[in-house]
Amino acid sequence: MSTLTSTNPLLQLIRRRYPDVTGKALLQSVTLPVLGIALFLIAWQLVAPQINTSLGNFPTPANVYEQAGQLWQEHQNEQDRADRYVEMQEKRNARILADNPDAETRIRPYPGAPTFIDQIFTSLKTVLAGFFLATIIAVPLGIMIGLNRYFAAAANPIIQIFKPVSPLAWLPLVTMVVSATYVSDDPMFEKSFITSMVTVTLCSLWPTLINTATGVAQVNPDLVNVSKVLRLPFWTHARKVVLPAAVPMIFTGLRVSLGIAWMVLIAAEMLAQNPGLGKFVWDEFQNGSSDSLSRIMVAVLAIGFIGYVLDRIMLMIQRKVAWDE
Amino acid sequence: MSKSHLELTGVSMSFDTPQGPFQALDTINLKIRKGEFVSLIGHSGCGKSTVLNIVAGLLQASQGGCVLDGHEVNTPGPERAVVFQNHALMPWLTVYENVELAVRQVFRKSMTKRERQDWIIHNLELVNMAHAQDKRPGEISGGMAQRVGIARALSMRPSVLLMDEPFGALDALTRAHLQDALMEIQQDLNSTVIMITHDVDEAVLLSDRIVMMTNGPAATVGEELTIDLPRPRNRVTLADDDQYVHYRQAVLRFLYEKQRFPGKGDKAPQASTPTEEADSTAPESPVEVKAPEPQSTSAKTKKPVATAVQD
Ligand SMILES: Nc1ncnc2c1ncn2[C@@H]1O[C@H](COP(=O)(O)OP(=O)(O)OP(=O)(O)O)[C@@H](O)[C@H]1O
Ligand SMILES: [Mg+2]
Numbered sequence: 306m307s308t309l310t311s312t313n314p315l316l317q318l319i320r321r322r323y324p325d326v327t328g329k330a331l332l333q334s335v336t337l338p339v340l341g342i343a344l345f346l347i348a349w350q351l352v353a354p355q356i357n358t359s360l361g362n363f364p365t366p367a368n369v370y371e372q373a374g375q376l377w378q379e380h381q382n383e384q385d386r387a388d389r390y391v392e393m394q395e396k397r398n399a400r401i402l403a404d405n406p407d408a409e410t411r412i413r414p415y416p417g418a419p420t421f422i423d424q425i426f427t428s429l430k431t432v433l434a435g436f437f438l439a440t441i442i443a444v445p446l447g448i449m450i451g452l453n454r455y456f457a458a459a460a461n462p463i464i465q466i467f468k469p470v471s472p473l474a475w476l477p478l479v480t481m482v483v484s485a486t487y488v489s490d491d492p493m494f495e496k497s498f499i500t501s502m503v504t505v506t507l508c509s510l511w512p513t514l515i516n517t518a519t520g521v522a523q524v525n526p527d528l529v530n531v532s533k534v535l536r537l538p539f540w541t542h543a544r545k546v547v548l549p550a551a552v553p554m555i556f557t558g559l560r561v562s563l564g565i566a567w568m569v570l571i572a573a574e575m576l577a578q579n580p581g582l583g584k585f586v587w588d589e590f591q592n593g594s595s596d597s598l599s600r601i602m603v604a605v606l607a608i609g610f611i612g613y614v615l616d617r618i619m620l621m622i623q624r625k626v627a628w629d630e
Numbered sequence: 631m632s633k634s635h636l637e638l639t640g641v642s643m644s645f646d647t648p649q650g651p652f653q654a655l656d657t658i659n660l661k662i663r664k665g666e667f668v669s670l671i672g673h674s675g676c677g678k679s680t681v682l683n684i685v686a687g688l689l690q691a692s693q694g695g696c697v698l699d700g701h702e703v704n705t706p707g708p709e710r711a712v713v714f715q716n717h718a719l720m721p722w723l724t725v726y727e728n729v730e731l732a733v734r735q736v737f738r739k740s741m742t743k744r745e746r747q748d749w750i751i752h753n754l755e756l757v758n759m760a761h762a763q764d765k766r767p768g769e770i771s772g773g774m775a776q777r778v779g780i781a782r783a784l785s786m787r788p789s790v791l792l793m794d795e796p797f798g799a800l801d802a803l804t805r806a807h808l809q810d811a812l813m814e815i816q817q818d819l820n821s822t823v824i825m826i827t828h829d830v831d832e833a834v835l836l837s838d839r840i841v842m843m844t845n846g847p848a849a850t851v852g853e854e855l856t857i858d859l860p861r862p863r864n865r866v867t868l869a870d871d872d873q874y875v876h877y878r879q880a881v882l883r884f885l886y887e888k889q890r891f892p893g894k895g896d897k898a899p900q901a902s903t904p905t906e907e908a909d910s911t912a913p914e915s916p917v918e919v920k921a922p923e924p925q926s927t928s929a930k931t932k933k934p935v936a937t938a939v940q941d
Contacts (some may be wrong), residue, residue, distance in 0.1 A: 332841060359926075525718070526720035527714045527716065528718055528720060530686075530688055530706070530712065530714070530718070531712075531714075531718050531720075533687075533688060533705075533706040534686065534688075534706045534707065534708060534710070534711060534712050534786075535708055535731070535732055535735045535736070535786075536705075536706065536707055536735070538709065545720075545731065546720065549720070549722045550720075550722075552722070552828075628721055628722035628766070628768075629721070
């Protein structure tokens with residue numbers, strides 16, 4: 306618990322701002338957020354029963370909590386079943402090998418449907434892949450645009466036009482292109498994974514691109530002059546002066562990009578049927594059982610929480626890497 | 631006269647601005663001997679930095695040119711090291727690494743790694759900064775950072791050291807300290823120095839010659855004053871020295887009587903220019919063209935902008 310509170314950004318902020326204020330301020334920094342959450346839960350509890358849908362009332366916090374436990378239980382059960390399935394095959398293989406040592410044996414993976422927890426990991430994998438792809442495209446491109454004003458002028462209209470495009474618009478195009486170009490008998494990745502990932506990349510690379518270009522273009526002119534006086538070769542100049550100088554801006558862009566990537570992913574998964582959280586929400590919606598709304602609400606909270614954690618992780622990396630904090 | 635070390639011949643500079651060409655410099659001629667310490671003084675905006683940047687190769691003169699040891703200057707290079715007003719150290723590198731960046735680039739072929747290390751430390755010791763070699767610029771004072779900037783410039787073993795108001799951003803005490811240090815180093819190394827200053831005392835104390843520039847636009851060399859004071863010079867004893875007082879008055883007379891009205895009727899300042907306006911009436915202090923107030927200098931220092939997404 307103590308490690309949890311010491312990484313709390315709010316607490317840190319308060320400690321840094323008012324290093325001599327302790328007891329009261331710290332107490333407040335714990336009690337006020339708790340109070341906020343409590344008030345929210347109460348309001349939710351009061352309002353939920355008033356909202357009637359064809360699938361019953363809007364879920365209350367208690368319903369959601371119950372379904373969260375349920376989803377966890379389902380995951381445990383599936384895991385047990387998968388373990389037993391593999392164990393069974395291993396035993397059978399051992400028997401076959403005992404009879405005939407040259408026999409070819411293999412273990413089939415458990416064919417059960419992915420659970421909520423599996424879907425969270427699929428989503429994380431997809432978003433990180435898309436974000437990684439966006440980063441390795443946007444940072445070098447941003448550096449080039451920031452360094453060369455002709456290049457910047459040429460790229461600007463394209464950036465401005467594609468930046469506001471919604472993932473829902475890209476998705477059909479990406480789907481068709483992926484189906485046409487990504488053909489292989491034994492694909493390493495599912496098509497739905499590639500489609501979701503590429504959509505995430507297309508939507509999330511812009512903030513990083515723009516911030517990198519801005520950061521590079523804004524490098525203190527004195528530092529650029531130092532580099533000129535030293536006659537640093539282009540690559541040394543880019544690596545030793547421009548890139549480090551732009552790091553704070555690049556990271557600000559990366560954080561915004563990751564936020565967008567996570568938001569876009571859910572929509573992309575719904576449509577591309579990538580087996581992640583987006584598909585979970587979609588399937589529950591199609592299912593229309595009395596628990597569906599509660600289960601969707603669990604997903605909503607999970608999505609929000611994971612998004613928050615991703616942002617915190619980026620912030621931690623930023624603090625490690627950037628020189629200005 | 632012997633062949634000069636550094637020579638500016640008929641240097642004119644005209645900037646293209648949205649309002650049309652702006653003639654900043656007009657036919658500047660200047661000859662500098664090896665080992666000479668020359669100060670450039672003049673009202674704000676007259677074109678001192680422009681002259682220095684042309685010598686540094688960071689700007690190209692529209693007419694005329696600059697010759698160093700028989701070679702025309704076209705591009706920047708480490709043999710003309712620059713000390714910038716706001717130290718211009720890389721904030722993400724330590725003091726040592728900042729000097730190392732220069733030393734590695736300039737001596738990567740001629741020195742072994744070991745020799746380079748010693749040379750970096752040697753230069754930091756020259757400016758008394760070896761003790762802070764592992765600190766970052768953000769962790770040391772402005773005066774210390776400026777020392778490191780000087781060490782970095784010296785570490786390039788330049789033929790000419792170019793300094794653009796090197797002590798302008800410092801308080802009076804720190805400035806006096808660094809002036810003494812610079813005098814010593816310059817005497818030891820016998821380096822050629824061109825220094826821009828707004829400070830009349832600084833110019834007289836440090837220079838072999840003071841080059842006074844007329845007000846812009848189309849600024850040129852107004853007067854030159856050779857400072858024939860024996861070295862080493864001591865600021866305290868010089869304060870009552872008749873000769874020193876005479877030199878000081880000569881510079882003041884030039885600045886406040888002959889070049890009293892900056893701009894020569896140039897009522898509309900260039901909107902695009904980064905320099906601040908010179909005070910056309912009497913300045914607060916009779917000794918300084920620009921009072922070095924700490925708050926005014928802090929406003930000048932650039933901070934890296936790291937904000938949210940911008941278009
Ligand atoms: N890139 C530029 N484009 C247009 N005008 C410029 C440019 N650089 C300088 N100028 C103008 O040229 C003139 C000389 O500028 P410069 O910076 O050399 O003055 P300075 O004597 O160094 O002033 P200060 O003492 O304030 O540093 C000024 O009027 C300035 O506005
Ligand atoms: Mg200047």
